[in-house]
Amino acid sequence: MPSFKIALLKGDGIGPEIVESAVKVLQKVGKLFGYDFILEEGLIGGIAIDKTGEPLPQETLELCLSSDAVLLGAVGGPKWDDLPTHKRPERGLLGIRKALDLYANLRPAKVYKPLVPSSPLKDHVVMGTDFIVVRELTGDVYYGEPRGIFKEGERRVGINTMRYTEDEIRRVVKKAFEIARGRRKKLTSVDKSNVLEVSALWREIVEEESKSYPDVQVEHLYVDNCAMQMIRRPSSFDVIVTGNIFGDILSDEAAVITGSLGMLPSASLGERYALYEPVHGSAPDIAGKGVANPIATILSASMMLRYSFNLKEASDAIDRAVELALERGYRTPDIYAEGTKKVGTQEMTEVIISLLEELCERSA
Template sequence: MQKKITVLPGDGIGPEVVQAAIKVLETIGEKFNHQFEFTYAKLGGVAIDDCGVPLPEETVEVCKSSDSVLLGAVGGPKWDNLPGHLRPEKGLLGIRKELNLFANLRPVSGHASLSDASTLRKEVIDGVDLMIVRELTGGLYFGEPSERREEDGEEVVVDTLYYKRSEIERIIKKAFELASVRRKKVTSVDKANVLESSRVWREVAEEVGKEYPDIELEHMLVDNAAMQLIRNPKQFDVMVTENMFGDILSDEASMLTGSLGMLPSASIGSDGPGLYEPIHGSAPDIAGQNKANPLATIASTAMMLRYSFGMQAEADAIEKAISEVLENGYRTGDIAESGKDVLNTEEMTAKVIEYLK
């Protein structure tokens, strides 16, 4: 099989972890007789520096013509004082919108060998296996107006939480579809006791739920959901929520695995290429030092193989290799126990490839 992959290394540690993932994909190609063609493009801070905008039109066109997109990370303090429309994160939001990637899938499953890396007790996190489904192209991050202005001689600011009913319906349906091949439970997270948008969200969830009578639907307020993720994460199967709530909850859930460096994600739409990225940031404090944990990006390529290319055996092989590397005690600095040996980015990548072969 031949596939075209657009690579957006981005900023900070992005180029390092993306290069690690490409090496793993090349190994998969050799092992399973596939050909992956990689085309590089610019997004985020590096695009601002080189092109003057966080999302060049050329990048959009290259992504649209590919079978899938692999992203490293965007942002960093270098660009923190730029106007909002020129911030690196605008590039990330823009490419999601351009590709109509309305569903962000963030699996959270703990490795027993990493239980000591989490700040939570072992009995709380052992056996955690949940999927957070985050709406990705609506809500506060895209609503208009979003601006500062002056009223009665005083500066005021407004952000708009905007959703069409159809946008809510499609993301909730995606959650039910995923739950149908998992443990058949959907937790819809909202703030219906305060927000009108959440009350509509809850109504739509009830309507969609009637189409899936064999799947349990529960509603949970977002503040309670944040607490329950730490108190009893094993109660969850599929969690679905709007854009900002999903952003916050999925980062919180990373601590169930011990590190942001462990969680992959997939952003998918109805058709066209999906976008795959680790959920960690650009980590500018360690950029260029060969210290970054590449496992989340490598795991993101497994999601790419599974969801965009239908390569189930290949995806399983990557995930198995990651598990075996961890079970055999290999660690990067972010997940290492005190006094234990630490692998750098390249060494950890080489171990995953060794177990793949």
């Protein structure tokens, strides 16, 4: 039986609840399709700070380096909000992304038909929306030096540095062109080249690389305009490629179009390692209440099967089971609309699992 080792980093807030849901789905898929998923847990984020003093303990890093893929819940919460930036739970996440060199963060934003009424936008605007944000994940102002809070005479000054080397830009841009080639062949590159030199270089590299992909249509948008166009014409986008900070902001915006942040999965890919996590955070406001939407994490597990293990059939089955759960009217509170069935995290997970069984029986 093919076997895959997965590092589970549940993290904080709703992290443990939603990762547990994805684990149940993975275990069911393993049984139905004949795969053995070996799951090993590691600490990250606030819980890791509490237990070891570090947001990313060496042991966790070693576990990830020796696994076939990593599944992460979320990190952070009010308990750790007063810590200085370099000691916060979020540093664990930034540390693991950098250590595994996960430079391409794929964040698909797809509107499921039954969720069209959950979007705050008009039906005809959101219908057919299906794009993917390719966010650079290991550079930009997130990691640039110098950074810190310094003294300038008597007053303090906060400094971060926006920085990209051309190699860093080129590798993620190439990845985005490749993804566009396998989809509707349209690439929107997002920058702020009217103001920032970093962005001017970004745009230059996109133009250079576009020569190798004549079949892909390229559009350049300034990030402020893109934020607006994403709301005005979301269905016109196919692949959006952008830097770390712009991608962070635009992907949360994309989530609203699709109905809820609780729906958006992601894959963070490097040449050698891969990590899968929902786009959303630890949602401290609903943690422990059993109401978190597990779909973003379940779909992240599905991306893991597709991208890391090449198990397309199993991944398709999960995606279809999620779609069916929505078609049959099951909704966690974040996507609830009148006339549908409100369920909690566990019930949504059980529904998806039983639909997986149903789908497999049908195709047997």
